[in-house]
Amino acid sequence: MVGRPTMKDVAAEAGVSAMTVSRVVNGAGSVAPRTAARVEAAVRKLGYQRDELARQLRRADQPSRTIGLLVDNVADPFMAAVASAAEDVARRRGSVVLIGSSRADPRREREVVAAFTARRVDGLILTPAAGSHRFLRPAQAQGTKIVCVDRAAPGLDADAVVVDNRAAVEEAVRHLIAHGHRRIGYLGGRQDIWTNGERHQGYRTALQGAGIAADPGLVRHGLRSAPSVVEAVTALLASAEPPTALLADNEHLAFGALTVLPPRIAFIAFDDFPLAERLTPPVTVIAQDPVALATTAAHLLFARIQGDTSPPRTLVMPTELIRRGSGEVPGPYAGRRD
Amino acid sequence: MVGRPTMKDVAAEAGVSAMTVSRVVNGAGSVAPRTAARVEAAVRKLGYQRDELARQLRRADQPSRTIGLLVDNVADPFMAAVASAAEDVARRRGSVVLIGSSRADPRREREVVAAFTARRVDGLILTPAAGSHRFLRPAQAQGTKIVCVDRAAPGLDADAVVVDNRAAVEEAVRHLIAHGHRRIGYLGGRQDIWTNGERHQGYRTALQGAGIAADPGLVRHGLRSAPSVVEAVTALLASAEPPTALLADNEHLAFGALTVLPPRIAFIAFDDFPLAERLTPPVTVIAQDPVALATTAAHLLFARIQGDTSPPRTLVMPTELIRRGSGEVPGPYAGRRD
C-alpha cells in the first residue's frame, strides 16, 4: 500500500462492501454490531481516513465545511486577532479555514477569492480591499455566502460587521478640541479603503462642528510604510504652523508616529495595542474589539450557510475612547472655555 | 442554472465535448483556435470555474496545491508573522493555505491535522504543541510532507527551522551577569513546549558557567495568562531576596511583566516587539526573524512537495541580542570584575 487507503481497501480487509464501510464511518444507517466492529478494526489497522474531497464531490448539496478568510495582511495585529477569532468559531462549527492576504491589492484579492471558490468554500469572511466588489456577485449567486468585517464592500450586497468609525474619530477629535487643541494633524492610510475614508470624514465633521477651518497642510494621506509616517510627522512638526495634536488612522501608523513624536504633542491612535499604557505619556486610543467583530461575523456567516436568507445586515459594534494621557496633553487653548 | 456551471454545461454551450473544454481550460493538448475561442466565450458567458475538488480527486498523483499551517495561536504576533510569510510563499507557488490554531492543545492539534489531511493537503507547516508527535507518522508515510517551525517535534523525523534558543538565552544571561547581576529571575511559559525547555536550559547553563548557584525561588514556569505573570513578578520582587534582573521566555510574558516591572530591574525578553525602544527604559530583547523562519520553512516544504527526498534537516536561524537599555541596567556587582 503506497498511498492512502480507501474505503475499498477497508472493505476488502473487513470482508464487506464499500457501502457498509461508509455506513460505519459515518455512523448512519444500520450495521450489525459484529460487522461494525470488524470494519472499525480494519479502519484502525489500515489507518483509514475518509477523503473529504471525494465526499464533498458526491454530496454537492451539503456544505463543504470549509470557509475562506481574506484579510489585508495576517501579520497585522488587528487582522491576526480577527483571523484567530474566526478560526475559533469555524472549528467549533466543524469547519476549516482557508486563509489569504490581499495586501490591499484588488487583483490579488480576486485571485485568492477565485482559488477559494474553486475549492467550494461555503462562505467568505473578508476585509474588502479598495474598489468595487461587484466581481463577487457571481460567487454569491452560486451560493457562496459573504460577510465583510471591519469594512463594507462597495458594490456588494452582503452582511457586514463594522464599527462606527466616523463617530469614533469624531469623538476623539472633539476630545482633543476640548483639551485646547485647534491645530490637529491627521495621519491617514489609503483613503480609498472604506474604513479610512469614514475615519477621515469623522475628523472633518468634528472640526467643522467646532468651527475650525480644515487646514489641508495638517492632513497626510496614503501613508503606508513606517519611514513614510516618520517623514510625515517630522515634516508636520517642522512646518511653520505645526499641529499641537495628532491623530493616527490605524495601529500601523501609530507605531511609526510614536517612534518620533515628542511627548508635548497630543496623540490619539485608532486601535488599541499592548503596552500603550507603558509609553510616556501613555497612549490614548480608540479601541475596537477585533475578536468581537470577527466572532460576530463568523456567527453571521454560519447562520447564512445554514440557510438564513434574511436581507443582508450591517452590524455596528461599539468603540471606546480609552483616555491614558497622550490624548489629554493640553493644547494652547486649554482652559479658556471649559 | 442554479448551482455552479460544470464542464458539461460549457461543452453544451460551445457545442463540443467536455474533453475539449478541459483541454482549453488547462491550455494542454491541441485545440483548433476557432474551437478554443468558442469554448472561451462559453466559459465567460456561464462564469465557469474549474472545480478543484473534482480535479484533485481525479489527479490523485498530482499535488492538491493546498498546504496546512498549524500554529499555537494566530493572534500571537510571532505566529501571525509566520502565517503571513508562509501564506506569501504558498501564494507564489500557486497554493492555498488552510490555517488552524492548536492553542497548544495536543488533542486539538490532532483534530486539526486530521481535518487537513482529510482534505489532502500536500504538506504541513506546524509549530508542534507539547507531547510526542508520533501520531503524524502515518500521515507522513502517506506522503504528507511536514516541516516544523520554531520548534522541533519530539518523536517525529521531519525538517525543522528553528533558532538556537539555548545559545541565545545563554548569551542574554551572560550579558546580565556581565552587567553585575547574580540574582536573575526567569519567567517561563509551558516548559513542556520544546522551545521553552531549550530556553530554560540556556539559562541554567549560563548561570552554571558563571558559578552562580541556581535558585529555584527565582524561576517561575508555566505562566500563561497576563495576570499570572503580573502575580509572579510581584511575588518575586516582594520576596526576601528579590532578583535584580529578569528574563522573559516569550513576548506574551514580557508584555505582562512590563506592566508592573520597575525600571531599576534589568530586563530582557525573548522576541522583539514594536515600540520596545519607546519604553522607559527601552527594552533589550533577543530578536528572531519570524518572517525568515517561516519563509525558509515554506521553501523547504515546497521543495519536499516537489520531490526532494533528502534526509530531514534542521535549519538554525540566527538571533540577535538587541541592547536597548533594560538589559544594561547595572546590577549590584557592576564594575567589580569587568
Added chain:
DNA sequence: CTTCGCGTTGGTATCGTTAACAGTTCGTCG
C-alpha cells in the same frame, strides 16, 4: 489513388464517496 501521419476531437473509464434502490436473512404474527 492509396497510405501515412498529424492535428483535432470525442468516448470511456476512473478517482473515492454516497444516494437510491434492491436484495438477503431473520423473527414474528395471523
Added chain:
DNA sequence: CGACGAACTGTTAACGATACCAACGCGAAG
C-alpha cells in the same frame, strides 16, 4: 406454516474532472 416487516448488506450510478485510447479529416508522400 406462509407471509410480512425489520434489520442488515450489496449493487449501481452518479458527483466533475481528466488520462487514455480511438477515430476523424486532410494534406503530403509514394
